[in-house]
Amino acid sequence: MDRGAAALLTVVVGGLIALQAPINSMLGRSVGTFAAATVSFFLGTVVLIGITLVVGGGFGRLEGVRDLSWYYLTGGVLGAAYVTTVLVTVRSLGAGGVTAATIAGQLSMSVVIDRFGLLGIEQKSLSPTRLLGVALLVAGTFLVVRE
Numbered sequence: 001m002d003r004g005a006a007a008l009l010t011v012v013v014g015g016l017i018a019l020q021a022p023i024n025s026m027l028g029r030s031v032g033t034f035a036a037a038t039v040s041f042f043l044g045t046v047v048l049i050g051i052t053l054v055v056g057g058g059f060g061r062l063e064g065v066r067d068l069s070w071y072y073l074t075g076g077v078l079g080a081a082y083v084t085t086v087l088v089t090v091r092s093l094g095a096g097g098v099t100a101a102t103i104a105g106q107l108s109m110s111v112v113i114d115r116f117g118l119l120g121i122e123q124k125s126l127s128p129t130r131l132l133g134v135a136l137l138v139a140g141t142f143l144v145v146r147e
Contacts, residue, residue: 020083021090021098028087037084041076071119093145100141107137 001009028036052059065073082102090098111134117123 018095018099021086022095024083024087025090033084033087036087037080040083041080097141097145100144104134104137104141108134 024036024040027039030036031039086098086102089101093101111126111130113119113121114124115126
């Protein structure tokens with residue numbers, strides 16, 4: 001996939017993710033926080049199983065999991081932590097605040113990952129421009145959340 005299409009797809013899906021917090025929050029009010037996170041992940045798992053079977057070629061390569069370090073298997077746990085946290089924090093921060101804080105956290109950690117070449121990512125220098133970008137995003141998050 002070329003970079004332009006990849007960026008556009010990511011922006012579209014990122015926009016959809018903004019819907020996730022208020023949707024899951026309402027679900028949490030109806031069934032409870034942890035039950036809502038469970039329902040959300042269960043339905044997501046069902047959809048992913050369908051996609052894997054129809055488009056992804058099935059589950060024939062799962063044995064490759066044995067060759068990975070344990071931390072490469074924590075993506076679902078990290079996703080569960082995020083969804084559960086957002087279920088609660090969207091009530092006080094709002095969708096904009098949660099999204100701003102999430103993106104600020106993601107960008108900050110991503111710059112650290114890039115700088116040290118963690119988790120198989122190619123190492124990238126920490127330039128003044130990148131630091132300024134993080135600082136501006138943190139400032140923007142403060143402005144969105146401060147109300």
